[in-house]
Amino acid sequence: MAVSNEMAPDEPSTATVDGVVTAVRDGIMQGRYAPGQRLPEADLVSLYQASRGAVRTALAQLESEGIVLRERNRGARVRPISLDEAVEITEARAVVEGLCAAKAAQRITAEEKKSLRALGDELRVAVDEGDVMAYTRVNQEVHRAVRDISRHETAGVMLDRLRTQSVRYHYTVALLPGRPAVGMREHVEVIESVCSGDADRAEQTMRAHLLSVVDALQQLDANLHQW
Amino acid sequence: MAVSNEMAPDEPSTATVDGVVTAVRDGIMQGRYAPGQRLPEADLVSLYQASRGAVRTALAQLESEGIVLRERNRGARVRPISLDEAVEITEARAVVEGLCAAKAAQRITAEEKKSLRALGDELRVAVDEGDVMAYTRVNQEVHRAVRDISRHETAGVMLDRLRTQSVRYHYTVALLPGRPAVGMREHVEVIESVCSGDADRAEQTMRAHLLSVVDALQQLDANLHQW
DNA sequence: GGCAACCAGATTGTTAACAATCTTGGTTAC
DNA sequence: GTAACCAAGATTGTTAACAATCTGGTTGCC
Numbered sequence: 001m002a003v004s005n006e007m008a009p010d011e012p013s014t015a016t017v018d019g020v021v022t023a024v025r026d027g028i029m030q031g032r033y034a035p036g037q038r039l040p041e042a043d044l045v046s047l048y049q050a051s052r053g054a055v056r057t058a059l060a061q062l063e064s065e066g067i068v069l070r071e072r073n074r075g076a077r078v079r080p081i082s083l084d085e086a087v088e089i090t091e092a093r094a095v096v097e098g099l100c101a102a103k104a105a106q107r108i109t110a111e112e113k114k115s116l117r118a119l120g121d122e123l124r125v126a127v128d129e130g131d132v133m134a135y136t137r138v139n140q141e142v143h144r145a146v147r148d149i150s151r152h153e154t155a156g157v158m159l160d161r162l163r164t165q166s167v168r169y170h171y172t173v174a175l176l177p178g179r180p181a182v183g184m185r186e187h188v189e190v191i192e193s194v195c196s197g198d199a200d201r202a203e204q205t206m207r208a209h210l211l212s213v214v215d216a217l218q219q220l221d222a223n224l225h226q227w
Numbered sequence: 228m229a230v231s232n233e234m235a236p237d238e239p240s241t242a243t244v245d246g247v248v249t250a251v252r253d254g255i256m257q258g259r260y261a262p263g264q265r266l267p268e269a270d271l272v273s274l275y276q277a278s279r280g281a282v283r284t285a286l287a288q289l290e291s292e293g294i295v296l297r298e299r300n301r302g303a304r305v306r307p308i309s310l311d312e313a314v315e316i317t318e319a320r321a322v323v324e325g326l327c328a329a330k331a332a333q334r335i336t337a338e339e340k341k342s343l344r345a346l347g348d349e350l351r352v353a354v355d356e357g358d359v360m361a362y363t364r365v366n367q368e369v370h371r372a373v374r375d376i377s378r379h380e381t382a383g384v385m386l387d388r389l390r391t392q393s394v395r396y397h398y399t400v401a402l403l404p405g406r407p408a409v410g411m412r413e414h415v416e417v418i419e420s421v422c423s424g425d426a427d428r429a430e431q432t433m434r435a436h437l438l439s440v441v442d443a444l445q446q447l448d449a450n451l452h453q454w
Numbered sequence: 455g456g457c458a459a460c461c462a463g464a465t466t467g468t469t470a471a472c473a474a475t476c477t478t479g480g481t482t483a484c
Numbered sequence: 485g486t487a488a489c490c491a492a493g494a495t496t497g498t499t500a501a502c503a504a505t506c507t508g509g510t511t512g513c514c
Contacts, residue, residue, distance in 0.1 A: 023320075026478055039464070041465075051499065052498085052499085060287055060288065061287065061291055064288055064291040064292070072466085073504075073506055074466080085381065091379070092385060096322060099321075104393045152315060154312065154318070154389075157293075161490090211337065217286060269495075269496090278469065278472090280467085299496085299497085300496055300497070301475090302496065
């Protein structure tokens, strides 16, 4: 069995098709399912107590989300994302989140400004205390907040897809020396420009931030080739 | 029956799941299936000679592509796209195709420059002759060419999804008075800037072009409210 | 020893029947 | 005349059995 209970000891009982989708998706995003790992239907059936039809539908959906690969008569497996692809995904995020930042700057309310700035403070604390886990979490919350404030439905669903494909690298980037400090500075700039209402500057700072993540990814790539 | 043979007299025989997906998708994009029209599984089965399982899988995939809406125990229907949504989609296209244009400017080869400029000439001819059909077709070919030249897989997939959702409005926009002339001028600028190798200018011109489409859409909206 | 054909087990693809849910039309009570 | 109700038909959701395909190891032959 490719998927044993020891490897993914979660969500033990009852599941519909959506249940299986979220369970497997979370499993992939949290790294419990490794890239390239096989996902036999029978295993998922017994793991999540779902019917085979439900599992099958769920796998089809995950394939269309781009995080699962299926080959005819050969089953499904976790789709490996190369570093090149992670770069592409981040480039795409740069322009789409840039759009969100611009819209957010135009549409942000007083209340939203308060809670957005509060996230900036949380970020400072996390970096000061060297808490990488908290940094990564608040990091994502900032991006999520800008996405929500923008009220741009289309961009929102696009970002959901991109994020689920690339989260695996987020942890890796955050572990680069000095990265949290740089990322924090950039996020504060994004927050300030969005709150200022300057759409152009908000777009620029968000893009610059994500292009700096692209640089970090390529640096990671260089480090790997060095070994 | 919501889907009669008279309304969609195409693809009469044999179909796998992919066959049904492309058939229905094309039907929606070409306007043979109207927005909101119901798509009962039984009808699709007899129309395309596919098994019900295949039809069911196809509908699930089309739902995830955002062009079909499904409600539990109430079946599937063609998802209506509002004008507001079309605006959002075009805004998203503006930034993603802007990215493609920038990458294309950096990566374009001598051969590709020739065929891209040839498309520009075709566009001039179509506008001179007042051939709206040809204009719309070449129009899409230009965007497709830039997308291909950019060699940006991730952006390409995103654009495929956005395009299938919004094609319905392309014809409408092209029918606005003076629109083909404006669009032609903008496309020529895009082509020239991409061929010049100036990534920033290529991105700017592509964005400007699609934002002008947004304006055209909103003008369309105003016309509708006037009636 | 190496190679090719082959066989058994595992895994996925397909189909058909059954169950659950919704819609529609008519009927009845008020 | 209207509104609530109910039953029949239509439509989708679920399950289980069967068929097709692939994988890995084994056997026989050169």
